[in-house]
Amino acid sequence: MNWGSLEELLSGVNKYSTAFGRAWLSMVFIFRVMVFVVAAQRVWGDESKDFVCNTEQPGCTNVCYDHFFPISHIRLWALQLIFVTCPSLMVTGHVKYREMKDLKYAKQHKGKHMYAHPEKKRGGLWWTYLLSLIFKAGFDAGFLYVLYYVYEGYDMPRLSKCSVFPCPNTVDCYISRPTEKKIFTLFMVVSSAVCIFMCICEMIYLIFKRIEKFTKKVQHRSYSSLRVDPTASNQNITNNKVKKTLSKGKPSPDLFKPTSEKPGDSPFRRSSGPNASLPVRPPMNSLISELNPHKLDPRETKNPPNMRILQQFTSLSLSFSLQALNSSL
Amino acid sequence: MSWPALYAQLVGANRHSTSLGKIWLSVLFIFRVMVLVVAAESVWGDEQSDFTCNTLQPGCENVCYDQFFPVSHIRLWSLQLVFVSTPTLLVSMYVAYRNHCDRRRLLQGQEEELETLKTRRLPIVGALWWTYFCSLVFKMLFEGSFMYVLYVVYDGFEMPRLVQCDQWPCPNLVDCFISRPTEKTIFTVFMATASSICMVLNLAELAYLVAKALNR
Numbered sequence: 001m002n003w004g005s006l007e008e009l010l011s012g013v014n015k016y017s018t019a020f021g022r023a024w025l026s027m028v029f030i031f032r033v034m035v036f037v038v039a040a041q042r043v044w045g046d047e048s049k050d051f052v053c054n055t056e057q058p059g060c061t062n063v064c065y066d067h068f069f070p071i072s073h074i075r076l077w078a079l080q081l082i083f084v085t086c087p088s089l090m091v092t093g094h095v096k097y098r099e100m101k102d103l104k105y106a107k108q109h110k111g112k113h114m115y116a117h118p119e120k121k122r123g124g125l126w127w128t129y130l131l132s133l134i135f136k137a138g139f140d141a142g143f144l145y146v147l148y149y150v151y152e153g154y155d156m157p158r159l160s161k162c163s164v165f166p167c168p169n170t171v172d173c174y175i176s177r178p179t180e181k182k183i184f185t186l187f188m189v190v191s192s193a194v195c196i197f198m199c200i201c202e203m204i205y206l207i208f209k210r211i212e213k214f215t216k217k218v219q220h221r222s223y224s225s226l227r228v229d230p231t232a233s234n235q236n237i238t239n240n241k242v243k244k245t246l247s248k249g250k251p252s253p254d255l256f257k258p259t260s261e262k263p264g265d266s267p268f269r270r271s272s273g274p275n276a277s278l279p280v281r282p283p284m285n286s287l288i289s290e291l292n293p294h295k296l297d298p299r300e301t302k303n304p305p306n307m308r309i310l311q312q313f314t315s316l317s318l319s320f321s322l323q324a325l326n327s328s329l
Numbered sequence: 330m331s332w333p334a335l336y337a338q339l340v341g342a343n344r345h346s347t348s349l350g351k352i353w354l355s356v357l358f359i360f361r362v363m364v365l366v367v368a369a370e371s372v373w374g375d376e377q378s379d380f381t382c383n384t385l386q387p388g389c390e391n392v393c394y395d396q397f398f399p400v401s402h403i404r405l406w407s408l409q410l411v412f413v414s415t416p417t418l419l420v421s422m423y424v425a426y427r428n429h430c431d432r433r434r435l436l437q438g439q440e441e442e443l444e445t446l447k448t449r450r451l452p453i454v455g456a457l458w459w460t461y462f463c464s465l466v467f468k469m470l471f472e473g474s475f476m477y478v479l480y481v482v483y484d485g486f487e488m489p490r491l492v493q494c495d496q497w498p499c500p501n502l503v504d505c506f507i508s509r510p511t512e513k514t515i516f517t518v519f520m521a522t523a524s525s526i527c528m529v530l531n532l533a534e535l536a537y538l539v540a541k542a543l544n545r
Contacts, residue, residue, distance in 0.1 A: 002366060005363075006359070048508065057383075058506070059491070059504060066490060071511065071512050071515050075372060166383070
């Protein structure tokens, strides 16, 4: 188990993240893990051997080193990176749990599916995702505070004075490569701060989108007694409706008019594939009547062009960092 | 054979685990094996070279080091992780045996049924339940015993800065200084906490299995 295996584990999380989440993951693996492995570890490599005190007293150097470095920066950053990347696995776990439930449901109900899109961040998964963001930002901030507290700031002095037993008096001790260590400390602190900021932006974006969805729902709400699939209440349908009205040149006047069609009588069906009998809520029929009657192209709605470019960039950057990690380890 | 190879073996067995078992495997590999490999091993890297005694007597340092570190923490943890992962292989061995028996029966049957044999997930009932139950009991036993051994050998989870040694050939009571004692204490406490969390997860999984069996 090393950073490469962790990266492979986490690249699967990318599918379920927002654009901010993907950028965050690239940021963590390129600017933090990669810099940590290829550069920072070498800078701190001789921290104990080259920590020199102006004394011949045996044991004084050991004790003074332990006094000034209760926990090394490198170990703190390793723990920070492990803790910060793990909350994303909660989201993967939740999606897998949903897929498992969906499979069991499909077996019991002969082909019908509980979730149209198990990976869509609706219902419980939205809360899991938000919680994972809170944990990520929390762990990052916590470790930054611990580093600040243990080392009394982010500074690395050239000279420290030590008078712990068995040092006979106040002894001068010299840290190896203090300037280089200060530069890397500041770099890692700034990249942590940027990651915290990105988490906060993502949280605001998620909450804003939810509020927006809620207000839209309130606008054209109608009641149903059927079970609502949280992943099928679709951005997809809204996206396609917008495309349709743009292509027509003017908004359709009866876009939001509720109809009184029967529940089972929906023109919306996937024309092929395992989800051919996708359940659809009857209130959507008013929007559905405006759609292309043939089929909804799932690729277009799941992956608009700018998201595909971002996905490609993220996967390229991840594979690049994976290669670099493998060659350095 | 290395940690990634062990991981590959265990992930295969993971398919037949409960959700708690899957969480246990993630905690094991991310918070214990990975922390051991990327952080703890470098903390203990210079444990012998930086173990300094206040004496010029040749051999005294070696003897004192051996007295205070009969087994290094790193080796104890590596052994613990290997022993704790092994009972899961019991489960995958049993599943392989079941698949072998079913394959023999189905050999006259259709091709696609043979394919589903490899990818199916067996329900945890009957003999598989007992195998799973035994594997959990063994895991907990191994975790508990290794934590106890670590506690007894090192008189607790704390690493002192100074130890005093008067083993021959040291001429008198000699002060010996351990390298990075605070960092070692932090990591010892971290690994003990992760062990306890794994034990709690195993206990919860045991309770869940028993509750499921009683329900049936």
